[in-house]
Amino acid sequence: MSDHPHRPETIAASALGYEDAASGAIIPPIHPSTTYIRDPDNAYSRGRVYARADNPTFDTPARTLSALENGADTLLFASGMAAATAVFMALDPGDHVLVPDEMYWALRNWLHGPATRWGLRVEGVDTSDTDAVRASLRPGETRLIWIETPANPLWTITDIMALAELAHEAGAWLAVDSTVATPVHCRPLDLGADIVMHSATKYLNGHSDVIAGTLTTARMDEQWARIKAVQTQQGGILGSFEAWLLQRGLRTLFARVRWQSAAAQSLAERLSAHPAVSEVLYPGLPGFRGHGVAARQMTGGFGGMLSIRVKSGRQAAIAAAANVGIWRRATSLGGVESLIEHRASIEGPTSPVPDDLLRLSVGLESLDDLFEDLDQALRRAD
Structure with a gap:
């Protein structure tokens, strides 16, 4: 969890108080390099191997979002869809997932199309009805509840805390698409959610000039490691310039x-x-x-x-x-x-x-x- 001492407005506006050690610059730089020098003994003592997983331009926006969401880690993706689908692709064929009847239409189409052909058992439910969610849960089989609140485009509200409790009792994760609420108005991890997703194309960037997505986790566990593996292996990463533009947008969020x-x-x-x-x-x-x-x-x-x-x-x-x-x-x-x-x-x-x-x-x-x-x-x- 974030231990940053400042309030969220200051975290965002100051880019976590960024200051370049060499030049004193207060704006994080863009790092376009795709690869990094090995040490003479063939190790990578500076921690960078290849830009698909280790781009320094990702560091400040990822750490900023982790602080804003009070999360343990953040991943940046090439789009909101890439971020959202990575959560489902980290599951196993045959896993049961609950998704809203009302949600972002492109993700709904993917879930009821490619995801089911791949083997996920996808069930739609009115997630604003806690009793309906309870009745649809299959303890030991349901691995994930995905919700969107407010939900596009009827702006239906789902009770995050209530569904987090239900999910955890059933041995499932709760993931929240919080694109519309943003960290300005809601911090789903503080309400018990395990993952929060944003289509960063929207409010996080805020200038209609970046396609991006983010995931932030409450904890670094095995499931998060699987999601990180999906990101790296599928290659759905953000470009250096896009990551820099996202950080610029976060400062005025x-x-x-x-x-x-x-x-x-x-x-x-x-x-x-x-x-x-x-x-x-x-x-x-x-x-x-x-x-x-x-x-x-x-x-x-x-x-x-x-x-x-x-x-x-x-x-x-x-x-x-x-x-x-x-x-x-x-x-x-x-x-x-x-x-x-x-x-x-x-x-x-x-x-x-x-x-x-x-x-x-x-x-x-x-x-x-x-x-x-x-x-x-x-x-x-x-």
Whole structure:
């Protein structure tokens, strides 16, 4: 676990107080080298062998995330999907895993496709229903419970502490996709989770110019060693420049996410009264299902993501997205620019997302400009 003496904001902004011993530089450098010199006796006394596993550019962002998550170790991956799938690939064929009914669609498709063909027994469950999870557990067979909270794109909340207790009683691990919450609002390892995953493409980087993923573990054990082996052997590592950009983004994480969360809360409240909106989905609203759990396990806000359901249906929702001027019609989330997307069109006919839903990722623009742009788009589409 992290023993860094400073508060999370300071850890992130200072890059753990980085200072180059030789030059005094306060910005960590990029190390593009793929290989390292052996000692005359053929040993590697400096600890570096080959960049697939030993790139010094990884050190500062990995240690920063370990400190922010209060974890024992962090691995950087080439994408969020590479990070997430590594957890499942470290299991054995025949292992039983529980996954949410509502989750990131690409991972859901992988789990119910390649992962099952490889031999995992994948079972979907409403992870926000603790009793349903309890009923689905198979002690001695269930090796992993994977949850996402808040879950994309309905922002369903799962009780991390309750599911960690259930998982451990059954001899399973609990892994949490905390991409939307970020370490700013939630530290799943402190609530009993074993692994926390981030699509670092999103808020951790925050500038829509890096594809990356991370895993942080609560402890260095055999299962973590297997995950590290998957990363090294499959080669799903981050490039040097991407790792450097990720570290740059982490330095402004708290300032960005706190602004985005406050703006999302305000937009959710204002849109709740909009005549063209039938429902606003946001964990920060007191009437939202799961608000009480979110308030217990999230601190300082509820994230920068919300969804709205357009009263007049699918075509009006698509038209509203076409009518915006400041919001960008694009996939992804967590950047400085605000994005709007009709998710059902993206995910296809098997998507559980309602046809009238628009997903909103709040950026750093003026809050009044963002609301006024949505307001005129919704009124024109209605």
